[in-house]
Amino acid sequence: MSRRLLAAAVALVLTIxxxxxxxxxxxxxxERAMSDLEPVKVLVVxxxxxxxxxxxxxxxxxxxxTVPASAKAPGALSSLDEVSGQVVETELATGEQLxxxxxxxxxxxxxxxxxxxxxxxxxxxxxxxxTRVVGGHLLAGEKVGIFVSLEGExxxxxxxxxxxxxxxxxxxxxVAPPADPAAEPAAEPAAAAPPAETILVTLALDAPAAExxxxxxxxxxxxxxxxxxxxxxxxxxxxxxxxxxx
Numbered sequence: 001m002s003r004r005l006l007a008a009a010v011a012l013v014l015t016i017x018x019x020x021x022x023x024x025x026x027x028x029x030x031e032r033a034m035s036d037l038e039p040v041k042v043l044v045v046x047x048x049x050x051x052x053x054x055x056x057x058x059x060x061x062x063x064x065x066t067v068p069a070s071a072k073a074p075g076a077l078s079s080l081d082e083v084s085g086q087v088v089e090t091e092l093a094t095g096e097q098l099x100x101x102x103x104x105x106x107x108x109x110x111x112x113x114x115x116x117x118x119x120x121x122x123x124x125x126x127x128x129x130x131t132r133v134v135g136g137h138l139l140a141g142e143k144v145g146i147f148v149s150l151e152g153e154x155x156x157x158x159x160x161x162x163x164x165x166x167x168x169x170x171x172x173x174x175v176a177p178p179a180d181p182a183a184e185p186a187a188e189p190a191a192a193a194p195p196a197e198t199i200l201v202t203l204a205l206d207a208p209a210a211e212x213x214x215x216x217x218x219x220x221x222x223x224x225x226x227x228x229x230x231x232x233x234x235x236x237x238x239x240x241x242x243x244x245x246x
Contacts, residue, residue, distance in 0.1 A: 038069040042076040043098040052116030073097040117204035145225040148216045161236040170202035
């Protein structure tokens with residue numbers, strides 16, 4: 001075999017080998033790219049979600065979308081079942097993937113001082129003396145009765161349980177709950193601040209009840225009672241000076 005023919009054969013072999021190497025690399029790159037683009041399902045916020053919204057109320061505010069695996073946010077949810085019974089601890093914006101770490105137990109949010117009002121309810125804030133709010137020992141998430149005393153002379157005054165089983169959504173200035181005994185004590189615990197003499201209490205009410213509360217806050221006097229799970233409002237009637245001594 002001539003030297004020229006041998007050189008041509010070697011060149012051909014090298015060309016084939018080089019082509020195979022390039023094809024193999026390109027195929028591997030395509031596979032790597034495809035693994036990054038592997039489609040996954042995630043829940044995406046379609047309508048702004050306020051803080052405190054429960055997972056059970058999110059069906060109309062999120063949608064299941066397909067995104068590349070590389071674009072999936074850490075902890076993004078694909079089903080609301082994973083956070084059933086929990087609430088959103090911070091506001092979520094439209095277009096944001098729904099992350100599991102933004103959900104907490106309702107009690108945790110209540111301890112932070114705020115819970116979500118039921119859909120369709122108005123939230124009204126009233127400023128009351130601490131003695132009219134169970135001594136200031138009131139937390140968000142608790143239920144209260146609303147007693148209203150009409151101003152006037154003693155013989156003309158009246159008191160009535162205007163509404164009951166009303167949800168408290170926020171308390172500002174109340175007596176802080178006791179510290180968690182399991183928590184580690186601070187190196188130098190700060191002195192506890194005295195409770196405020198007046199407290200801001202936000203109530204979730206329907207429109208007719210909200211009107212009455214606003215009127216009472218403007219012109220009358222309001223007392224709040226702390227209601228337990230079995231609090232009974234039956235038998236309540238307008239209390240007057242005459243009925244007081246019957």
